Amino acid sequence: MMNQQNGLTIAGLTFGSRFLFGTGRFPSPAELRESLAESGAEIVTFAVRRVNLEHTEDDSVLQHLEGKKLTYLPNTSGARVAEEAVRIARLAREAGLGNWIKVEISGSPVTLLPDPIETLKATEQLAKEGFVVLPYTSDDPILCKRLEEAGAAAVMPGGSPIGTGLGLLNPYHLSLIIEEANVPIIVDAGIGSPKDAAEAMELGAAGILANTPVAKAGNPVRMAKAFALAIEAGRIAYEAGRIPRKRYASASSDEAGSLFAAGPT
Amino acid sequence: MSKRVDWEKIRLYVITAQDAHPGKSVTxxxxxxxxxxxxxxxxxxKTGSRSEVLEQARALRVLTRRYGVPFIVxxxxxxxxxxxxDGVHLGQDDMSIKEARALLGDDKMIxxxxxxxxxxxxxxxxxxxYIGVGPVFPTNTKPGKxxxxxxxxxxxxxxxxxxxVAIGGITTDNADAVISAGAKRLCAVSAIVGSEDPAAVCRELLYKLTAADRAEESSNANAIANERETSGHKAEENVTLSLNGSSYQTRSATLDCLLAELGQRDKRLVAEVDGEIVPRSRWQETTLADGLRIELIQFVGGG
Incomplete structure (x- = not known):
């Protein structure tokens, strides 16, 4: 019997969990740590910022993650053009955090939607420089293909704008992207609840990147667990194969032998 | 004079040597x-047919335009x-500069x-x-010279x-000696294109050049300060830096001292000086000078 789930493989590394964990906006470092443990995630993302010189105590997120076997996926949030994203990527690599980078280049401060042209440019450049590039992008099938061709190790279309929790606004596009892809497609941004995560996984997404719906939940630790279960359930469902949709009902039991069917007269 | 070329930006000149990287394309x-x-x-x-050279020249012209870098044949x-x-490079045994100038006109570099x-x-x-100055060290690119x-x-x-441009057998191991002798520009061939990671070798050589610039600037600054002191003026010991976008005055002599002064030395952070990352191993040797732009960067929660 086939009940063995395959792992998520990115750039030659295989992960048991398909949850990519965002570390921002948790109520406390303790809840961050516990949520991360409950999520089972093996890939964590975080941002690069100037040191706050007013505070000498270590407010870096990394101190809370030390001693865990994690793959670091620093992001380039705050970058407005490719050049800035490339600079952030190099800084992160210099800090000894490995060579993975989530390209995130906002084209609008209101929607935080990614700038597709700059994202493509940065992906191309960073892939050439030997980075494992995971671009956060809009859910455009052609663009996602172009990112793959530019050397992205995985492509991360958004379900809806960052932090909105609106879920998958265009599941049709996401399914086209997944169908066409030769690299893992990870749905990033806009996920509101485990239901959205399960939906994306059933469509065939290779993984989910989520932050706000866990960090800002009433109980982040419980919510992290709920996401872990939903992502796993969605993946198993995808591998098991769902039924086709039909317009009209079809009964679960055969009609033959029904007590009320018109029998032979 | 040097046409359309900003020599300030040219510190590292790289020459092709396709035999040094079998299996990888020149471009x-x-x-x-x-x-x-x-x-x-x-x-x-030196070995390819004219048509092969022409084809490579076309490809490299496109590439160098993309990076805004001069290209010489x-x-x-x-x-x-x-x-x-952007021009040609001649050897002592090739046509004369005058002949080349007649062919190329005044807009091209020789x-x-x-x-x-x-x-x-x-x-x-x-x-x-410009001139090439070398071979500084024995080299396989020009054996017997x-x-x-x-x-x-x-x-x-x-x-x-x-x-x-100093050239000939220059590697990351001997570049410092060439720079000390007064070279502001280096040219390397096999040490770069024959390496597994040409970009890394370039970065290392450029780092050595800019480190030398900084040392020179700071020794100039010290000389000025010493002069002031001996001539009876009060010594100006403070250095004014741009630190994470704000003006900052310090008496620290090195980057390492500055980070200690800020209580940041033991954090997992990255330091950038004038747009270049300075690895922790070099904090102690990085001297501070007026006007340096220093950025200290760390990692915070995010999705």
């Missing part, structure tokens, strides 16, 4: 050098014209390899835009006013 390898910060490229192909003024290269003081002086007089040593580098630095 791919040269693009890696541009990623690493090469400021000027030269196509040197060795030996072939006609190909340089055909692909609209560079020439020189091996002694007379060559250098003559090149400047004849209207060369005696090394001129760093003595000629020092000589060239005082003899000519056109830019000169």
């Amino acid at each position: 791919d390898v040269m693009e890696q050098t541009l990623i690493g910060g090469a400021g000027m490229l030269q196509l040197r192909n 060795n030996d072939y003024p006609d190909i340089a014209l055909e692909v609209d290269a 560079g020439i390899s020189t091996h002694c003081a007379e060559h250098a002086i003559e090149a400047e007089r004849e209207g060369a835009d 005696a090394a001129v040593t760093t003595a000629y580098v020092a000589e060239a630095a005082s003899l000519v006013s056109i830019p000169f």
Whole structure:
């Protein structure tokens, strides 16, 4: 019997969990740590910022993650053009955090939607420089293909704008992207609840990147667990194969032998 | 004079040597050098047919335009014209600078390899835009040619006013000696294109050049300060930096001291000086000077 789930493989590394964990906006470092443990995630993302010189105590997120076997996926949030994203990527690599980078280049401060042209440019450049590039992008099938061709190790279309929790606004596009892809497609941004995560996984997404719906939940630790279960359930469902949709009902039991069917007269 | 070229930006000049990287295309390898910060490229192909050289020149012209970097062709003024290269590079045994100038006009650069003081002086007089100074060390690119040593580098630095590029057997291991002798610009061939990671070698060489700049600036600054002190003025000991976008005054002499002063030295952070990342291992040797832009960066929660 086939009940063995395959792992998520990115750039030659295989992960048991398909949850990519965002570390921002948790109520406390303790809840961050516990949520991360409950999520089972093996890939964590975080941002690069100037040191706050007013505070000498270590407010870096990394101190809370030390001693865990994690793959670091620093992001380039705050970058407005490719050049800035490339600079952030190099800084992160210099800090000894490995060579993975989530390209995130906002084209609008209101929607935080990614700038597709700059994202493509940065992906191309960073892939050439030997980075494992995971671009956060809009859910455009052609663009996602172009990112793959530019050397992205995985492509991360958004379900809806960052932090909105609106879920998958265009599941049709996401399914086209997944169908066409030769690299893992990870749905990033806009996920509101485990239901959205399960939906994306059933469509065939290779993984989910989520932050706000866990960090800002009433109980982040419980919510992290709920996401872990939903992502796993969605993946198993995808591998098991769902039924086709039909317009009209079809009964679960055969009609033959029904007590009320018109029998032979 | 040097046409359309900003020599301030050209510190590292890289020349092709396709035999040094079997299995990798010239364009791919040269693009890696541009990623690493090469400021000027030269196509040197002594063995290929004219049509092969022309094809490579076309490809490298497209590539160097993309990176906004001057492109020079060795030996072939006609190909340089055909692909609209920025100039040609000549050897002492090739056509004269005058002949090349007649073919190329005033808009193209002409560079020439020189091996002694007379060559250098003559090149400047004849209207060369830059000279190569070397081979500084014995090299496989030009076997059998005696090394001129760093003595000629020092000589060239005082003899000519056109830019000169030290060349010949330069590697990351011996570059410091060449820079100390007075070279502001380095050219390397096999050490770069023959390496597994040409971009990294370029970055390392550029780092050595800019570190030397900084040391020179700070020693100039010290000389000025000493002069003030001995001439009775009050010594200005504070250094004013731009730190994470704000003006900051410190008496710390090095980056390492500055981070200790800020209580940040033991954090997992990255330091950038004038846009270049300075690894922790170099904090102690990085001296501070007025006007340096220092950025301290760390990692915070995010999705």
